[in-house]
Amino acid sequence: MQDFVTKYGLPYRATPFWLSLADEDPKTCARNADGVPIDPILAQVLPSPAEARISPLELRDPLGEAGNTIFERAVRHYRSRILVRATGQCFLFCRHCYRRSLLSSERHFLDGATIEALSKYLTTHPEIREVLVSGGDPLTATDAQLAALLETIRSVRQPILIRICTRAPIVLPARITPALVDLLKRFRPLTVVLHINHPKELSTQFLEKAEALLGAGIPLHSQTVLLRGINDRPEILTELFSTLNLRGIHPYYLFQGDLAVGTAHFRVPLSRGLAIYEVLRRDLSGLELPRYAVDAPGGGGKIYLPEGIAGQKADSWLLLASDGSIHEYPEEE
Numbered sequence: 001m002q003d004f005v006t007k008y009g010l011p012y013r014a015t016p017f018w019l020s021l022a023d024e025d026p027k028t029c030a031r032n033a034d035g036v037p038i039d040p041i042l043a044q045v046l047p048s049p050a051e052a053r054i055s056p057l058e059l060r061d062p063l064g065e066a067g068n069t070i071f072e073r074a075v076r077h078y079r080s081r082i083l084v085r086a087t088g089q090c091f092l093f094c095r096h097c098y099r100r101s102l103l104s105s106e107r108h109f110l111d112g113a114t115i116e117a118l119s120k121y122l123t124t125h126p127e128i129r130e131v132l133v134s135g136g137d138p139l140t141a142t143d144a145q146l147a148a149l150l151e152t153i154r155s156v157r158q159p160i161l162i163r164i165c166t167r168a169p170i171v172l173p174a175r176i177t178p179a180l181v182d183l184l185k186r187f188r189p190l191t192v193v194l195h196i197n198h199p200k201e202l203s204t205q206f207l208e209k210a211e212a213l214l215g216a217g218i219p220l221h222s223q224t225v226l227l228r229g230i231n232d233r234p235e236i237l238t239e240l241f242s243t244l245n246l247r248g249i250h251p252y253y254l255f256q257g258d259l260a261v262g263t264a265h266f267r268v269p270l271s272r273g274l275a276i277y278e279v280l281r282r283d284l285s286g287l288e289l290p291r292y293a294v295d296a297p298g299g300g301g302k303i304y305l306p307e308g309i310a311g312q313k314a315d316s317w318l319l320l321a322s323d324g325s326i327h328e329y330p331e332e333e
């Protein structure tokens with residue numbers, strides 16, 4: 001396991017708050033036959049021997065970000081938006097993370113030269129309407145670092161939407177201070193997308209912080225990764241999405257697992273994901289139902305499911321990306 005951690009750069013990290021959401025002690029928790037914790041909170045952060053099993057189709061860069069890099073840490077998959085990896089730091093390291101191979105090499109926050117490059121790029125590309133500030137978790141940065149980045153984006157032109165992608169309100173609610181809420185409010189139009197996978201993550205503390213953000217006029221959206229043994233049952237996802245919706249958080253995406261190295265044990269077979277989504281589609285209202293999607297393996301952007309299915313082979317699916325390219329996604333056991 002240590003070899004794997006060294007090679008793929010994802011050590012163990014979790015906040016005490018996150019661990020307090022679990023029903024079991026991380027040191028003595030029950031594990032399944034693959035060595036993965038049964039508890040859905042612990043399963044997301046405790047390393048397991050299953051990570052060392054690497055499937056031949058898995059990629060270090062499953063979304064093809066390297067091929068779509070426009071300058072250091074900035075990726076452009078779509079005409080109207082770009083994504084900036086602000087930092088490789090996270091409050092906790094999710095074992096299913098598709099950027100797991102990148103995080104260790106990008107630990108520091110964006111430096112001045114990269115922020116300058118971002119400013120120049122936005123100035124010369126008026127067609128960009130949205131900047132996704134991702135990572136890692138951008139809220140691991142100090143308020144001053146964040147303010148410098150957001151100020152740069154906002155000073156290029158007002159109508160750009162800033163999208164902050166974070167798990168902070170869930171894994172470390174104390175990070176959402178009144179000062180941070182004010183700071184984010186200052187840079188509206190700004191929206192926050194929360195990575196949230198299980199109803200157990202909806203703590204009282206999180207819900208209070210979500211309310212503070214919403215009260216400041218900051219829209220909240222969720223994205224959820226379909227994870228084997230964690231949330232791959234319609235009743236779990238129904239509870240998650242309906243509660244989020246009631247709390248004013250828009251269920252935005254349900255993602256089929258990416259082909260990230262060492263994450264096969266988390267991936268739900270696509271056939272089962274489609275069956276789960278069919279149940280959700282029947283049971284949830286339009287406001288509660290997120291879009292089911294997969295990132296095209298190797299690049300090509302998001303593919304909506306089931307619409308993007310172009311065919312099926314014996315042990316894989318053929319998926320049609322919006323640029324017309326066809327991508328193969330395995331049907332795993």
Ligand code: SF4
Nearest residue numbers: 090093094097135136
């Ligand atoms: S918080 Fe996000 S970037 Fe960090 S490990 Fe989890 S999924 Fe990856």
